[in-house]
Amino acid sequence: MKLWAGRFSKEIDQKTNDFNSSISFDSRMVREDIEGSMAHAEMLGTCGIIQKSESDAIIQGLKEILSDIESGKLLIDPNAEDIHTFVEGELTQRLGQTGKRLHTARSRNDQVALDIRLYLKKEIRCLQQQIRELIAVLCSKAEAYSDAVMPGYTHLQRAQPITFGHHLMAYAEMLLRDLDRLEGAYRHTDAMPLGSGALATTTYPIDRTVTARLLGFAEICQNSLDGVSDRDFCMELASALSIVMVHLSRFSEEIIMWCSWEFKFIELDDAFSTGSSIMPQKKNPDIAELVRGKSGRVFGDLMTLLTVMKGIALAYNKDMQEDKEAIFDAVDTVKMCLTAFTPMIDTMRVLPENMRRAAANGFINATDCADYLVKKGLPFRDAYKATGTLVALCIEKKTTLEELPLEEYRKICDSFDEGVYEAIALENCVNDRRILGGPASENVKAQAKRVRELLE
Numbered sequence: 124m125k126l127w128a129g130r131f132s133k134e135i136d137q138k139t140n141d142f143n144s145s146i147s148f149d150s151r152m153v154r155e156d157i158e159g160s161m162a163h164a165e166m167l168g169t170c171g172i173i174q175k176s177e178s179d180a181i182i183q184g185l186k187e188i189l190s191d192i193e194s195g196k197l198l199i200d201p202n203a204e205d206i207h208t209f210v211e212g213e214l215t216q217r218l219g220q221t222g223k224r225l226h227t228a229r230s231r232n233d234q235v236a237l238d239i240r241l242y243l244k245k246e247i248r249c250l251q252q253q254i255r256e257l258i259a260v261l262c263s264k265a266e267a268y269s270d271a272v273m274p275g276y277t278h279l280q281r282a283q284p285i286t287f288g289h290h291l292m293a294y295a296e297m298l299l300r301d302l303d304r305l306e307g308a309y310r311h312t313d314a315m316p317l318g319s320g321a322l323a324t325t326t327y328p329i330d331r332t333v334t335a336r337l338l339g340f341a342e343i344c345q346n347s348l349d350g351v352s353d354r355d356f357c358m359e360l361a362s363a364l365s366i367v368m369v370h371l372s373r374f375s376e377e378i379i380m381w382c383s384w385e386f387k388f389i390e391l392d393d394a395f396s397t398g399s400s401i402m403p404q405k406k407n408p409d410i411a412e413l414v415r416g417k418s419g420r421v422f423g424d425l426m427t428l429l430t431v432m433k434g435i436a437l438a439y440n441k442d443m444q445e446d447k448e449a450i451f452d453a454v455d456t457v458k459m460c461l462t463a464f465t466p467m468i469d470t471m472r473v474l475p476e477n478m479r480r481a482a483a484n485g486f487i488n489a490t491d492c493a494d495y496l497v498k499k500g501l502p503f504r505d506a507y508k509a510t511g512t513l514v515a516l517c518i519e520k521k522t523t524l525e526e527l528p529l530e531e532y533r534k535i536c537d538s539f540d541e542g543v544y545e546a547i548a549l550e551n552c553v554n555d556r557r558i559l560g561g562p563a564s565e566n567v568k569a570q571a572k573r574v575r576e577l578l579e
């Protein structure tokens with residue numbers, strides 16, 4: 124049954140109905156739709172727009188519909204045009220004339236905008252909680268491996284020594300900003316569009332502050348055209364989620380590298396790895412690969428929202444029905460990724476000996492060797508050149524700076540003495556980097572502590 128009977132002499136064509144209908148994806152907002160309708164009915168009663176007894180009956184009827192849906196007693200009709208139509212139709216079937224009064228001073232345009240906002244407010248809180256859990260796991264791991272020396276890379280070439288804890292805390296910082304971006308998205312979602320009507324509010328003496336209070340909104344949309352026709356809060360959320368996925372995807376890429384035999388810095392728990400159907404030796408990081416791959420979906424969802432919205436005149440246009448699948452998919456995907464990703468990180472086995480071994484080869488203490496000469500009075504450029512010559516010599520002799528005899532050092536620069544070996548010991552190179560933001564063990568612990576405090 125269509126809501127817009129009257130003007131029309133026929134039912135909509137069945138295949139076209141399938142095309143037009145959004146019930147297959149908006150029925151997930153049934154709870155929000157009903158909560159919004161209950162608040163609207165209460166406000167109508169409070170303002171004397173409908174009888175108090177009618178508003179009470181509507182609220183009771185809606186409560187029963189929700190509990191019947193949740194218990195499975197009432198099935199959502201897949202042929203309904205959308206969830207709003209279905210709920211109102213069901214209410215009218217149950218209450219007769221009284222049910223028909225619910226939609227007074229309301230349009231599906233402000234109703235759908237309300238439902239999405241109510242739905243996404245809850246989802247943003249869940250997402251933030253999941254991200255907080257991941258950050259907490261990173262803090263624990265960082266504390267446990269605050270002194271695990273590993274090579275830091277630029278251009279994926281061994282560069283300078285860092286600690287595994289330091290590396291993990293870099294992701295914790297990114298995720299903290301993700302939390303903050305989600306908070307921004309939440310703030311912009313937390314405004315109530317109800318009362319905007321179809322586009323131009325209404326002549327009934329409604330009180331929007333009543334519905335806003337009942338529904339727990341911090342603000343009320345101040346322009347009715349804006350209230351029904353913008354979806355910037357969806358785009359903002361999708362963009363914050365896209366950035367979350369960029370972070371998870373980079374992290375995944377590193378996980379994948381780290382568990383290769385070439386690195387073997389970590390080993391994933393069996394519960395978060397998969398095997399091969401043909402190669403008996405394989406243990407694959409499928410979860411990390413899927414997270415990396417799913418970033419593409421979320422970026423796609425953002426692109427969908429931007430494209431749907433960019434060319435439509437104010438106010439509501441049916442194009443906007445396309446918002447829901449995109450934003451729901453972005454939210455679902457990120458939640459799913461985090462559900463698998465966090466325990467994968469929590470349970471991974473870290474292999475600090477392998478990290479230390481990789482750090483020993485690749486001259487990642489060359490900068491420290493040059494800095495040692497600078498402390499002896501050489502200008503940095505000269506120290507840099509002398510160290511470069513030493514590295515070339517080591518490569519030729521298939522040795523390392525640590526193992527090169529002092530006389531070889533002194534042949535290249537006579538400022539070298541026994542002290543150089545202490546200066547280039549990797550543990551010292553790392554722990555002397557105690558500057559704010561540095562990789563020293565004590566910094567990592569302090570950083571993890573600070574982040575934990577921020578989470579509280």
Ligand code: ARG
Binds near residue numbers: 235439441
């Ligand atoms: N299913 C519609 C949507 O998701 C609800 C709003 C319908 N409004 C309208 N004027 N056709 O956008």
